[in-house]
Amino acid sequence: MDPEISQLIDDLETKIPEWKNQHKIDGYTVAITGTSGKLWSQGYGIADHEGTPVTSNTLFMIGSLSKAYTSIAFLRAVQAGLVELDDRLIDYYPEFNWKTGYGSDQREKVTFRHLLTHWAGLQHNGNIRLPSGGFCDFNEYLDRINRMWQKYPVGTRFSYSNLGYDLVATALQNITGQNFEQWMKTQVYDPLGMTRSTTDAWAALQGPDVAWGHFGDSEFTLEDTASPHIASGSQYSSVDDMSRFISMHLNGGIVDGECFLEKHLLEEVYRIPFKDDYQLMAIGMGIGVRRFKYGGELFLSFFGDGPGYLSLHQLFPRLGIGWVMSSNQAINAFPFMNSVATTIEEYLVKAKLGELPPDLDAKDQLPPRKSVSLDPSTLDRLAGRYVSRMTKINVKNENDALLFQYQGKPNKLTPISETEFTSDTTPLIKFNLDESGRPITATLLPKNGYTTVLDYDGGPSDPAGPDKPEWSQYLGYYMYDYGVLCWYYAVQVVNGHLTLANGGDGFRLKEHTPGLFFTSNGQSVDFTQNSMILPDGIYQREKPSAERIKELMNSSPEDLRLHESSLDSLITILERTGNTAEADKIKTIIEEKPQ
Numbered sequence: 001m002d003p004e005i006s007q008l009i010d011d012l013e014t015k016i017p018e019w020k021n022q023h024k025i026d027g028y029t030v031a032i033t034g035t036s037g038k039l040w041s042q043g044y045g046i047a048d049h050e051g052t053p054v055t056s057n058t059l060f061m062i063g064s065l066s067k068a069y070t071s072i073a074f075l076r077a078v079q080a081g082l083v084e085l086d087d088r089l090i091d092y093y094p095e096f097n098w099k100t101g102y103g104s105d106q107r108e109k110v111t112f113r114h115l116l117t118h119w120a121g122l123q124h125n126g127n128i129r130l131p132s133g134g135f136c137d138f139n140e141y142l143d144r145i146n147r148m149w150q151k152y153p154v155g156t157r158f159s160y161s162n163l164g165y166d167l168v169a170t171a172l173q174n175i176t177g178q179n180f181e182q183w184m185k186t187q188v189y190d191p192l193g194m195t196r197s198t199t200d201a202w203a204a205l206q207g208p209d210v211a212w213g214h215f216g217d218s219e220f221t222l223e224d225t226a227s228p229h230i231a232s233g234s235q236y237s238s239v240d241d242m243s244r245f246i247s248m249h250l251n252g253g254i255v256d257g258e259c260f261l262e263k264h265l266l267e268e269v270y271r272i273p274f275k276d277d278y279q280l281m282a283i284g285m286g287i288g289v290r291r292f293k294y295g296g297e298l299f300l301s302f303f304g305d306g307p308g309y310l311s312l313h314q315l316f317p318r319l320g321i322g323w324v325m326s327s328n329q330a331i332n333a334f335p336f337m338n339s340v341a342t343t344i345e346e347y348l349v350k351a352k353l354g355e356l357p358p359d360l361d362a363k364d365q366l367p368p369r370k371s372v373s374l375d376p377s378t379l380d381r382l383a384g385r386y387v388s389r390m391t392k393i394n395v396k397n398e399n400d401a402l403l404f405q406y407q408g409k410p411n412k413l414t415p416i417s418e419t420e421f422t423s424d425t426t427p428l429i430k431f432n433l434d435e436s437g438r439p440i441t442a443t444l445l446p447k448n449g450y451t452t453v454l455d456y457d458g459g460p461s462d463p464a465g466p467d468k469p470e471w472s473q474y475l476g477y478y479m480y481d482y483g484v485l486c487w488y489y490a491v492q493v494v495n496g497h498l499t500l501a502n503g504g505d506g507f508r509l510k511e512h513t514p515g516l517f518f519t520s521n522g523q524s525v526d527f528t529q530n531s532m533i534l535p536d537g538i539y540q541r542e543k544p545s546a547e548r549i550k551e552l553m554n555s556s557p558e559d560l561r562l563h564e565s566s567l568d569s570l571i572t573i574l575e576r577t578g579n580t581a582e583a584d585k586i587k588t589i590i591e592e593k594p595q
Contacts, residue, residue: 005032319353481540488523
């Protein structure tokens with residue numbers, strides 16, 4: 001053990017078992033890495049229901065951390081002179097297509113840089129499920145991508161997408177003449193000494209020393225785990241293997257004294273893509289890029305999740321330190337892993353720098369501006385709900401001042417122009433308007449410099465919607481089977497607008513053609529006779545009731561609709577849609593159920 005971290009390891013070996021038991025984590029593994037390689041690694045808990053112990057060599061699905069490896073695999077092809085970052089996708093994968101409302105030339109504009117940095121305007125996920133259960137194969141997945149709707153115009157804004165990375169894998173196969181697994185093996189895994197890693201989930205799950213994903217007490221099956229996200233999310237690796245990948249970064253792309261990746265290509269990974277004037281943080285090529293930590297120290301950090309898995313990469317390239325970890329439990333894994341990661345980070349950074357410098361604040365980059373006065377009608381027009389994939393805010397005009405809840409606290413805005421505002425926690429928020437003065441988006445810049453664009457989803461100044469009689473056929477509840485639990489949505493009319501709601505969110509729907517709608521943030525919603533098709537899957541119409549739950553408990557006690565999380569989702573959506581009496585009946589049934 002490296003003497004520099006011996007005290008940290010002693011601390012972790014005491015705290016990790018305590019935190020693991022507190023959060024009910026099945027299995028967990030962690031490694032710390034320096035420029036010389038792995039400094040320490042350890043496994044805890046069990047990999048499966050049979051009680052197989054987890055080691056630092058146990059394979060876990062690493063979810064979206066796969067993107068970090070895919071990016072390097074593509075950059076290796078760039079280094080070999082086979083392709084360029086700004087080459088067009090259709091030049092190597094001419095079959096690519098999508099449905100679009102932004103012009104027929106949009107597909108011709110998509111470059112590999114757009115795909116690798118999530119600026120291509122693609123949907124977040126595609127439907128990969130089969131009606132009979134399990135997932136479709138990769139070729140069917142590509143066919144489905146080509147039938148999806150474009151979300152945003154190419155190159156206009158960040159929109160996180162798994163689809164983009166799997167399209168990169170498809171193009172790489174055409175560029176290199178190798179299948180994606182072969183290219184990853186010859187260009188990434190083998191040169192780095194990652195002897196156990198693979199993009200073949202089926203092979204990993206049927207091989208030795210592999211962790212199976214869990215959601216609470218439920219263990220995912222093979223068919224509900226092995227997905228076609230070969231480049232974006234379903235790679236398998238161990239922390240011992242991932243330590244070698246981290247070590248490559250810490251050594252500036254040098255492996256065993258040889259250049260594995262040229263510095264200018266590695267710098268592409270560390271760049272904030274399409275950076276605005278004040279941005280300090282973004283999701284880059286397969287990993288989060290943070291330039292606000294500890295006075296501006298480059299910090300790379302990203303979580304990746306899968307069916308019952310969670311993994312984490314974190315590293316400070318200049319300081320020569322990094323750590324990786326994986327868990328095979330979805331519930332409570334994030335707070336558990338965050339506690340471990342924070343402990344490691346603070347100890348190692350302090351050991352390197354002697355103290356913990358304060359973080360940069362985006363507010364300090366902004367030029368000073370005087371506040372202005374705005375009339376109440378202007379404030380009323382800007383009030384409303386604004387949404388993105390990860391952030392939702394509800395802006396209100398209270399006592400002639402705009403405010404919204406941010407990170408659990410009231411955030412009062414001070415106007416500095418008719419469309420720009422500032423506050424202590426959000427140094428800049430800019431409302432973007434259409435020609436009539438109606439909000440289209442709000443661009444939010446918090447203190448950490450992570451610019452987020454949110455779409456306007458309606459507000460109190462909007463007129464009532466048309467409440468078309470034909471919309472009645474779409475109203476009701478819909479359910480999606482995730483393999484170990486079910487998730488519920490509801491479609492209802494609110495103030496004359498057709499609205500899609502789940503437990504915590506809701507989106508106003510805009511009609512494109514009869515039966516086809518779009519949410520304010522570009523997701524397609526296609527209604528059929530008995531289902532609702534969203535980009536990520538098909539939601540079946542459901543008529544939930546307390547009586548139905550009671551029948552299932554008696555006739556089919558293993559039904560997924562009776563899973564604790566399924567029932568929580570059902571109760572939440574019933575309460576959200578005003579059906580509290582039925583929700584209370586289900587709560588009573590659950591309470592009276594024999595244990």
